[in-house]
Amino acid sequence: MSAQDKPQSSAATTAAPPAPPRGPGGGPGRGPGPMGMGMGMPVQKPMDFKGSLRRLAAVLRPERLNVVVLMVLGIGSVALTVLGPKLLGNATNVIFAGFVGSGLPANLTTEQAIEGLRQRGQDQQADLLSGVPGVVPGQGIDFTLLAQTLGWVVAAYLGAFLFGWLQARITTGVVQRTMRNLRDEVEAKLHRIPLSYVDAKQRGEILSRVTNDIDNVAQTTTQTLAQLVTAALTVVGVLGMMFWISPVLALVALVTVPLSVILTAQIAKRSQPQFVEQWAATGRLNAHIEESFTGHALVKVYGHQETTAEAFAKENGALYSSSFKAQFISGTIQPAMGFLANLNYVVVAVVGGLRVASGTLSLGDVQAFIQYSRQFTQPLTQVAAMMNLLQSGVASAERVFELLDAPEQSPDPAESQKVEPVRGRVAFEDVTFSYTPDRPLITGLNLVAEPGQTIAVVGPTGAGKTTLVNLLMRFYEVDGGRITLDGVDTRDMSRDDLRSSIGMVLQDTWLFKGTIEQNLRYGVADGVTVGEEEFLAATRATHVDPFVRTLPDGYDTVVDEEGSSVSAGEKQLLTLARAFLADPAILVLDEATSSVDTRTEVLVQEAMNRLRKDRTSFVIAHRLSTIRDADVILVMEHGDIVEQGSHDELLAADGAYARLYASQFAAPAVEEPAAT
Structure with a gap:
């Protein structure tokens, strides 16, 4: 088949899946390597991290009410968590006050005990005692007060746990609903993009964006949405408590914050391009694996196992390299932040x-402050640790957004015309088309197919035969001229009609x-119902019924897209039967008998003759024996119709058709010598 003769699905309906990318002469191909296994794809440039992050946040807009609830729960959880160290500090003060008080004479007040220490020159002990609240000379630990304080601690942490649990539950629902909507949006987009976009991409690359990248976005959002909110609130709450306890210590603790921010920004700046390349490499590797698996038999037939393995090793090595760099560079954030936190x-x-x-300060306040300093650096460390995950997720999100931003096929006219009933007169009027602007394929083509006529299209590889079908179906739009159906420009009709x-x-x-x-x-x-009789009539006419009856489950036999349970010829018969029912x-x-044997071809030819009766038919064929009875035979070369007429007329003209016919049915050029 020609580079321009782009294969479509064999489905007997118009909803054909996209064709594989074209090779040389037909537009963008899959790159070098056996079977076009996608080698040599360019490395993506660093992405717009901030813009993509804002857009990812905008995807959550339908869930804004739940996001507000998440923030309220986060405030509650953080408030109780922040309150915990202060309550524990109070418990420490109760214990320390009891310990100090038990060593003082019971007949003195706290002030008298402090004054006595100063009179004896023990100023340091006096200062220490003055900083311990609740000291009662001669009285030990107040276990009732201690129990109450610890009870409040348990209540605070239990409340924080419940708020956090609700927050996690709601976060899961928010993220999964958002990703479901995103998948729906991508699915709808795939139906709106033109075939040219799909032809320019590898199937595995598109699949990677729809599956791996969206899954990565979901994982990133799940692990960062609530944590980022909680981390920000924790920083604010803890910072407030630190200044309340001791502004001096708070300023000391804040010294390392600018260092942390600068360090994180610099590391993230260097790791972001590596995350972009990591997911680009993932897409290329998936594309290679998908193609290798689909063409596994072909790889073995032509002995390309080593070449395929080398191509896999190259893509796998590229993925390893980019992943290692991305994870290693971003992974240095957490230990660096940990070092600053310890300092x-x-x-x-x-x-x-x-x-x-x-x-x-009291001992309890210092204990609480130390805990707060840990709580203050912990969210910063968490955010730093999430940066690699966040960068990876945003890189995947941009790949998904790139698909969503892909150019779409031109919309159907607002007031589309509908041909009803369809007679089947098809006219190509001065049609011009090319897959790439610098390589014109069809120029000024004119063709009329009257209702009920069978138009056969023949020509050498690359002549543009299947391109006519692509234009008729509006898989591609004409560059010039028009195509009409019963006098109506097909561009004035909806594609579905x-x-x-x-x-x-x-x-x-x-x-x-x-x-x-x-x-x-x-x-x-x-909305169309096909009865059992009509169904069986179609399967018998296409000789499907006999071989299906031999299968263990008959018409309930399960096949897959590879048709592994039926032969190639039987698959061809199934697609013919599907056309009968349509x-x-x-x-x-388009070469509808290419996969059947000679005997079956004769039977199928008879069936197709019945199928073509009273229908306008376009038959694309390389085997000229199958189109002798066509009403009009078109001979195409380089996108132009060079001859047209009946079989006998074209043979008599002794032109391009006659040469094609002779090349198929002529005797061998060199006769074998007679046996001696």
Whole structure:
């Protein structure tokens, strides 16, 4: 088949799946390597992190009420969590006050005890005692007060746990609903993009964006949405408590914050391009694996196992390299932040101890402050640790957004015209088309197919035969001229109305996973009922019924898209039967008998003759024996019709058709020597 003769699905309906990308001469291909396995794809440039992050946040807009609830729960959880260290500090003060008080004479007040220590020259002990609240000389630990304080601690942490649990539950619902909507949006987008976009991409690359990238976005959003909110609130709450306890210690603790921010920003700046390349490499590797698996038999037939393995090793190595760099660079954020946090802890502990000794702070307040310093650096460390995950998720999100932003096929006219009933007169009027602007394919083509006529299209590889079908179906739009159906420009019709009147049987057969009966009824339009008699008549006419009856489950036999339970010829027969059941006004047969044996071809030819009766038919064929009885035979070369007429007329003209015919039926050029 030609580079321009782009294969479509063999489905007998107009909803054909996209063709594989073209090779040389037909537009963008899959790159070098056996079977075009997607090598040599360019590395993506660094993405717009901030813009993509804002857009990802905008995806959550339908869930804004739940996001507000998440923030309220986060405030409650953080407030109770922040309150915990202060309550624990109070419990420490109760214990320390009891310990100190038990060593003082019972007949003195606290002030008298402090004054006595100063009179004896024990100023440091006096300062320490003055900083311990609740000391009662001669009285030990107040266990009732201690129990009440610890009870409040347990209540605070239990409340924080419940708020956090609700927050996690709601977050899961928010993220999963958002990702479901995003998948729906991507699915709808795939139906709106033109075939040219799909042709320029590898199937595995598109699949990677729809599956792996969206899953990565979901994982990232789940793990960062609530945590980022909680981290921000924790920083604010803890910072407030730190300044309340000791502004001096709070300022000391904040010294490391600018260092943390600068360090995180610099590391993130260097790791972001690596995350972009990581997911680009993932898409290329998936594309290679998908193609290698689909063409596994072909790889073995041509002995390309080593070449395929080398291509896999190259893509796998590229993924390893980009993943290693991305994870290693971003992974340095957490240990760096941990080092700064530990440094901050040492400074706070030393300065706090000095202030306890001087009586400026109580031991419980210093204990609480140390916990707050840990709580303050912990969310910063968490955010730093989430940066690699966040960068990875945003990189995947941009790949999904790139698909969503892909150019769409031109919309159907607001007031589309509908041809009803369809007679089947098709006219190509001065049609011009090219897959790429610098390589014109069809120029000034004129063709008229009258209702009920069979138009055969023949020509060498690359002549543009299947391109006519692509233009008729509006898989591609003409660059100039127009195509009319019963006098109506096809661009003035909706694509659904146009394609619902056309049935297709292509050489590249296509089945989906399901029963044989489901595959056959796939071509039946919605709302149309095909009875059992009509169904069996179609399967008998296409010689499907005999071989299906030999299968253990008959028409309930399950096949997959590879058709592994039926032969290639039987798959071809199934697609013919699907066209029978579709009952279209216009029929397109593109090498529809290419996969059947000679005897079956004769039977199928008879069936197709019955199918073509009273229908406008376009038959694309390389085997000229199958189109002798066509009303008009078109001979195409380089996108132009160079000859047209009946079989006998074209043979008599002794032109391009005669040469094609002679090349198929002529005797061998060199006769074998006679046996001696």
